[in-house]
Amino acid sequence: MVDFEKGSGTRPLICSIESTASADGAGVNIQRVAGFDSPEFSPFLMLDEIRSDNADDYMAGFPPHPHRGIETLTYMLNGAFEHRDHLGNRGAVSAGGAQWMRAGRGIVHSEMPVQGDGGMHGFQLWINMPAADKMRPPEWRDIQSAEIPELALDSAGSLIRLIAGRWTFGDGEVAAPLTDASSEAAAADIRLRGDSEVELPLPMEHSALVYVYRGGLITGLGPIVRGTMLLYGPGESLQLHSNSEGAGLLCLHGRPLREPVYHYGPFVMNSREEIEQALRDYNNGTLTG
Numbered sequence: 001m002v003d004f005e006k007g008s009g010t011r012p013l014i015c016s017i018e019s020t021a022s023a024d025g026a027g028v029n030i031q032r033v034a035g036f037d038s039p040e041f042s043p044f045l046m047l048d049e050i051r052s053d054n055a056d057d058y059m060a061g062f063p064p065h066p067h068r069g070i071e072t073l074t075y076m077l078n079g080a081f082e083h084r085d086h087l088g089n090r091g092a093v094s095a096g097g098a099q100w101m102r103a104g105r106g107i108v109h110s111e112m113p114v115q116g117d118g119g120m121h122g123f124q125l126w127i128n129m130p131a132a133d134k135m136r137p138p139e140w141r142d143i144q145s146a147e148i149p150e151l152a153l154d155s156a157g158s159l160i161r162l163i164a165g166r167w168t169f170g171d172g173e174v175a176a177p178l179t180d181a182s183s184e185a186a187a188a189d190i191r192l193r194g195d196s197e198v199e200l201p202l203p204m205e206h207s208a209l210v211y212v213y214r215g216g217l218i219t220g221l222g223p224i225v226r227g228t229m230l231l232y233g234p235g236e237s238l239q240l241h242s243n244s245e246g247a248g249l250l251c252l253h254g255r256p257l258r259e260p261v262y263h264y265g266p267f268v269m270n271s272r273e274e275i276e277q278a279l280r281d282y283n284n285g286t287l288t289g
Helices: 272-283
Strands: 013-018 020-024 028-034 044-052 062-067 070-078 081-085 090-093 098-102 107-113 120-128 139-143 150-152 159-164 166-169 172-175 186-192 197-201 207-219 222-225 228-232 237-254 262-264 267-269
Touching (some): 044 207, 044 237, 081 098, 090 139, 098 159, 120 207, 166 186, 262 272, 267 272
Antiparallel strands (some): 020 028, 028 044, 062 107, 070 098, 070 120, 081 090, 098 139, 186 237, 197 237, 207 237
């Protein structure tokens, strides 16, 4: 396990992981980066990217399905998805907006695309929940684009959109609209102009990940292209340098969970016995309590 509390200075880049083509839901084509077994990912478990101009790649959506033990954060750059769940919650998230869901002890929900022109481009992040919180009641929240603050990062037009968590700029802290995510999980959309270099202070005790969704970065490991996740080691700040094309990035940080992870489909618990109990609860209709 990496000890993030012993870092100093700029965070070193540990490694890069390329996303892989996959399918989920009723046949939605996605690019996936999974880190269920990686302590450097914690508290994050998985990131899926949907990116297509062909409606056949995503219109089947994600019909009703269960979850237990995790939170999801969905963020859209283009297109829209509608959420519905067994609690009666219903809402759509469109370009620039986000949705957060805490599955807790159990939720059954669907995520279906809203038909529109221009294709679909978005992300879903799975956030692990501490063992003590996994059986909490489920929650859900919409965050519309207008609620997400945008801050300039340089004079060239680079900016950051704060989706979740708390971020430090200069001598002050800026809170995103979502601060209730487990393990102080934070997410931001960073858009760098060509050949720009920025440095972001991050909590030293947090893990840090960056996913490149557009353009590329220049790093000590060489050029990094779209569709790649970067894992960083301990340190006080994150240094990002875009190539001549510029870069679109999802930046994530959170407090690592030093707990065992057992994963089976939509359930993430701390032991095999808890996974088996989740399956029994779902099959006998008591998952949602």
